[in-house]
Amino acid sequence: MKVDDRKDGDEIVVQERVCEVHNSQSEEHEHEMSCDSNIHAGCLEKIEKLEHVIQQKDSELKDKTYELSNLNQKLQMERFGSSEEPSNRGRPKSMGPIDELFMFLCRLKCGFLTEDLSVRFNIHASTVSRKIITWTNYLYFVLGSINIWPSRGKVMEHMPQDFQLLYPNTCVIIDCTEIFTEKPSSLALASKTFSMYKSHKTWKRLVGIAPHGAITFISALYSGCMSDIETQWTN
Numbered sequence: 001m002k003v004d005d006r007k008d009g010d011e012i013v014v015q016e017r018v019c020e021v022h023n024s025q026s027e028e029h030e031h032e033m034s035c036d037s038n039i040h041a042g043c044l045e046k047i048e049k050l051e052h053v054i055q056q057k058d059s060e061l062k063d064k065t066y067e068l069s070n071l072n073q074k075l076q077m078e079r080f081g082s083s084e085e086p087s088n089r090g091r092p093k094s095m096g097p098i099d100e101l102f103m104f105l106c107r108l109k110c111g112f113l114t115e116d117l118s119v120r121f122n123i124h125a126s127t128v129s130r131k132i133i134t135w136t137n138y139l140y141f142v143l144g145s146i147n148i149w150p151s152r153g154k155v156m157e158h159m160p161q162d163f164q165l166l167y168p169n170t171c172v173i174i175d176c177t178e179i180f181t182e183k184p185s186s187l188a189l190a191s192k193t194f195s196m197y198k199s200h201k202t203w204k205r206l207v208g209i210a211p212h213g214a215i216t217f218i219s220a221l222y223s224g225c226m227s228d229i230e231t232q233w234t235n
Contacts, residue, residue: 094123095131103128104135149216158212172216173209176228178202179221195224206231 095103103121106112114132118125155171163170181201184190195202202224208217222231 094127095121100131100135104132104139107132148218150210150214155210155212158210158214160212163211167211170211173211174206174217174232176204176231177207178204178224189223192223192225198224200224204228204231 099121103117106120107117112120114125114128117128121128152171159168159170178195178198179202180198181193181203183201184193190201193201193203195204203221204224204226205221206217206219207215210216219231219234222234226234
């Protein structure tokens, strides 16, 4: 009987130990599950925050893009004097206004030929000629309306010391200058634009500068055959 009691006691002890091990394993599993759930919740919270930040930045980017487009439209209106909204009628333009101005400045400064500009800007030569003439007329009226003649007070304020000692009453220094031009197709105009002084086809104009060097007067263009005295008397 005693032997049997020991065996039953040992079995009970073993069962208790097995239950303890099982309980400990279940507790560890529950702890791991709780840790995983906490990590998962933390990740979801971070993802939600990042999505909120991305949406906020996206809305800010859209606002800035809309504001930038409005500023570009206002700048174009101020530059080119157009307050009307762009029309969708007609053929689309091959060049923007800023590219047309750049092409005009290349023609004016570097003297590129029409065929050269047509290749550089990938447009027809007749389109180049038409745009150059348009910008020439536009800038003539816009810049020609600006008064660049200074007052006597401004001239005296910026007059160099040498002029103050020797020529204190000088307001402007005038002289004629000639600009080379291509040979006109008209024989009559070709003879009028020929300058004996430059031995070339030129246009002549009277230019005035202040004592400190600023250009204060520019006359209209005259044919190169006119003398300097005739040009001065005309102005």
